[in-house]
Every structure is written in C-alpha cells, then in structure tokens.
Amino acid sequence: MKAILMTAAGAPNVLQLADVNEPTIQSPTEILVRLRAAGINPIDTKLRSRGTFQPDRLPSILGCDGAGIVEAIGADVTKFKVGDAVYFCNGGLGSHQGNYAELTTIDEKFAAHKPQSLSFEEAAAAPLVLLTAWEALYDRGRLDASASAHVLIHAGAGGVGHVAIQLAKLRGAKVATTIGSEAKARFVRGVGADLAIAYKQTDFVEAAIAWTNGEGVSLAFDTVGGKLIEQTFPAVQVYGDIITILEPPADISWKVARTRNLRFSFELMLTPMLLGRVDLQVHQSNILTECAQLFDSGKLKIHVSEVFQLADATKAHQLLETGSITGKLVLTI
Template sequence: MKAVIMTAVGEPDVLQFQEVPDPKIQSATEILVRLKAAGINPIDTKLRSRGTFYPDQMPAILGCDGAGIVEAIGSEVEKFQVGDAVYFCNGGLGGDYGNYAELTVIDEKFATLKPQSLSFIEAAASPLVLITAWEALYDRGRLQPGQKVLIHGGAGGVGHVAIQLAKLQGAEVATTVSSAENGAFVQELGADFVINYKATDFVEKVLEWTQGEGVDLAFDTVGKEVFYQTVLAVKNYGDLVSILEPDPKLGTLKEARLRNLRMSLELMLTPMLQARINDQVDQAKILQQCARLMDEGKLKILVNQTFPLAAASVAHKVLEAGVTRGKLVLTME
C-alpha cells in the first residue's frame, strides 16, 4: 500500500510518501479498513516535530482519525461486515498503524458506522474533535441546560463542534474568534455572544454578558496565558476545562482557588496511550451518538481544505501556519 511515513523527528519534509507492506489482521476481532480519508490534527504536527510516544518504533505512520470501507474481517467480528463504511479515532501515536495510509487494521470495538449523511472526508475530519468536545463539556464540565459557557477558538476544529454540542445541551454560548468572518461562521452554528479577542478584552466582554458574574463553564482550547486569564471570566464555584497543560511559569492558580473553581484537564488520547480498552469502547459510543446527531441534521463538521495523501507535508505546513476555521483532511482518492 501507499502510506506517508514519518522517517525522523523534524520539519514537515520528514513525511515521505512511500510503498510499504499492507497491514494484516492479527486477531479474530480486527477489521481491515481501506481508508478513504484521514483527518489531520494538531497532535500530528506535535508528534512529527517533537517525537512520537513510541520513539523506539520509528519510522511511524501518523494520523489518529480515519474513515473508510471494511475490506476484510477477523473470524470473531460481530459488529461489521465487508463493505461497511466506518469511522474512528485509533492509532497514529507512533505505536499502532496510523491513518496516513491506504489501509489500516483496527479492533472492531474501537470503530463505528460512518454517519450516512457525511462524506468520507467529513467523517474522517470528525472523531478526535467530537470526542474531545463531548468529554470536555459533558463529562469534565458537566454542562447543564440553561448554563452559560465560554468556548475559546469557536471557529477552530474543536471549538466549532463544542459550540454545537453546548447548544444541543440547552446552554447559552459565548465564544472567542479572530475575525469578523469567523464571527459570522460561529453565529451560524448557534453562538449567542461572539467576542473578537483581537479587538477587545474577552474577560470584560464575558463579564458584561453575564452581568458581572462570570460563566458557569469555560472551555479553554488555547492554553498559555489565555488559561489564566480565563479564570477571571468564570463565576465562583464554576468550571474551567482545558485541553492543554497549564504552564506554571505563566501564572498561578491563586485566583482560581479563591473562586473555588473546579478545574479539569481533557486529553482524549488517554485511553489509547494507556490501552484502556473500556474507555476506548466508550469513546466509540460517543461517535455512535454523534453519528445519530449528524444524520438528524443537528451536528455538522466543517472541512476547511483537503489534500491528496502524498501532500501530507504540505498539509502540515498549512496547519502550522494557523488554520482558524474547521479541519484539514487527507484523501486517498
């Protein structure tokens, strides 16, 4: 098969388009998937530039998100048949096969049927951001109907999904964006209050929106100084969830403690990294629920740009240059 191989740690040119052996089904519950598309996520560029989680298993095939058609099944597979269209978040961390390839093998427990209303490209763009936003808002943040939530980077991959999931939960949503165009986009998704963080102080605007009280829940997708600034936008006894590790050199948690904030970290890769099979199964169930919402027209994914598989290095350059809206996807056709 053709695949994109990460030959070393470094710049995008370490991603090489090559012929490699086809993956084989190794256990009775695995399925062989002919990939039609693979989502590109910031974790991919970080692994390429800093090293994978399994440095002793180089070269590596990156890409956690995939969508394709089941081409073969193990002898004990029950969920799928040959010809089924599936999508999933699995592999791509430097250990198991990733999805920057024409074929991959995955245990049936970790895949789910592709939403019928989505193309393979849209489906491949979806899993990691869907699971991240779902876990952050519903599991970590315990978002309830009627609450006010602040979502940073509302036009981004995770952010634009988070807005929709928050609205589906009956919350009021404020979100930060970098431009008027992105502001119009997030309003189409249902955002109630849009803040251009380049033109104004988002904390001041949030406090105005909440009559000085602060939001019930803030979802930080940016990190760095923004994490500590966001503390000031959350009400006492509220929640702050971040997908990035707070940098202690950039601030302290004194104000968060004074406000009695409940603080949570979200890393949807934990089940894969720790081989927590039951948690991986739970994430597949999240994708099942999201597929239903998508087919009901209640949830959508924006694909900003697509690239042929051979152009993965170009896609990485585009992502690192700063894509501010939606997702990037590699296609195998």
C-alpha cells in the same frame, strides 16, 4: 500500499510518500479498513516535530482519525461486515499504525458506523474533535440541559471549538466564543454561537462578565493554552468550571482560581489509547455512534476547510501550523 511515513522527528518535510507492506488482521476481533480519508490534527504536527510516543519504532505512520470501508473481518467480528463504512480515532501515536495510509486495522470495538449524511472526508475530520469536545463539556464539565448554563469557548472557529459550540447548544447552553476575524465571527454564529468576542479588540473577560450580568460564565473551555488559561479565571463564576486541553505553563498563578473556588479539569481524549484502557476506548466509540445519529438528524455538522491528496501531507502540516485554520484539514486517500 501507499502511506506517508514519518522518517524522523522534525519539520514537515520528514513526511514522505512511500510503499509499505499492507497490514493484516492480527486478532479475531479486528477489521481491515480501506481508508478513504484521514483527519489531520494538531497532535499529528506535535508528534512529527518532537517524536512519537514510541520513538524507537520509526519510521511511523501518523494520523489518529480515519474513515473508510471494511475490506476484511476477523473470525469473531459481529459489529461490522465487509463493505460497511466506518469512522474512528485510533492509532497514529507510534505503537499502532496511523491513518495516513491506504489500509489499516482496528479492533471492531473501537470503530463506529460512519454517519450516512457525511462524506468520507467529513467523517474522517470528526472523531478526535468530537470526542475532545464531548468529554470536555459533558464528562468533565457536567454540562446539563436543565442548568441554563453560560459557556465560554476559546477559539470557536477551530476544529474542536466549532464542534464544542454545537454540543453546548444541544445541552441548552448559551455560548460565547473568542474569534480573531469578522469572517470567523460569521462562521461561529452559523454554528450556533450567541456571542462572538473579537479578542483582539475586546477584553474577553469584561465581555463575558457583561454578558452574564456580572456573574461570569458557568463553564469555560480552553483550546488555546498558555497564559490564556490564567487570563480566563476571572471570567468564570464563583464555583464554576474551567477545562483545558493543554498543559498549563509552569509560571501560572492559581490565586484567582482558588479564590473563586473554580473546578479545574484536563481533557485529553488520547488517554484511553495511551493507557491501553479498552473500556474507555469502547466508551469513545459509543460516543461516535451517538454523534453519527446527531449528524444524520441534522443536529450536528463538521466543517472541512481544505482537502489534500495523500501525497500532499507535508503541505497540509505546513498549513495547520499557521494556526489560522477554520474547522478541519483532511487527507483524501
């Protein structure tokens, strides 16, 4: 089969199109999927540049997100049949083959039926960002429909951000988000944001405080990292929540967060895969099943900015690393 191999850690040109052996079903609960599309995420570019979690297994196939058609099933598979369309976040970290390929295998417990209303490219763009936003807001942030929350989401036009806006609105929250251009302001308003803060011209803390009548937001969700984590502390109300998907810098000052008694949480949706926690991977597939219903009922949408051919994975990585993407990038296979 055709696949994109990461031959070494380095620049995007370490990604090479190659012929490799087709994967085969190794356990009775696995399914073989003919991939139709693979999502591209920042974790892919980070692993490519610094090395996978299993560096001794190079060359490696990247790509956590996938969508395709079930081509064969193990003897004990009950959830899917041949011909079913599926989507999932699995593999691509170095231990199990990723989805920049024509075929892959996955345990049936970790896959979900593809939303009928989405193309394969849209479906492949969705899993990682859906799970990240869902876990951050609903699990870590305990966002409740009865709370009338005010939520600040950084980089709302990004892959995680634009999904997080929608999930927050589904729980009845008022949503503010930071954006870098008028085009992105229009985009985030289109997915439900109540307030678009042009952070290059406006102090987002002052804007958030004014928006909440001096209180601060009840929950802030950081998808950018760096010093922005610390800069966000004063925008959060006393006893509020702040959640980040990035590691805080070593020189961060926690004084404001401590004084305001903020609850700080990390969100890493890769944890179940990294730790081999089957129970948590099953939980994530259940989230994808619930999200499929939201897509098909028109309550949720995913924005694909650009679709690349499999052979153009290098170009896709180069574009993603510019940091200015609206929504998601996808490989079509």
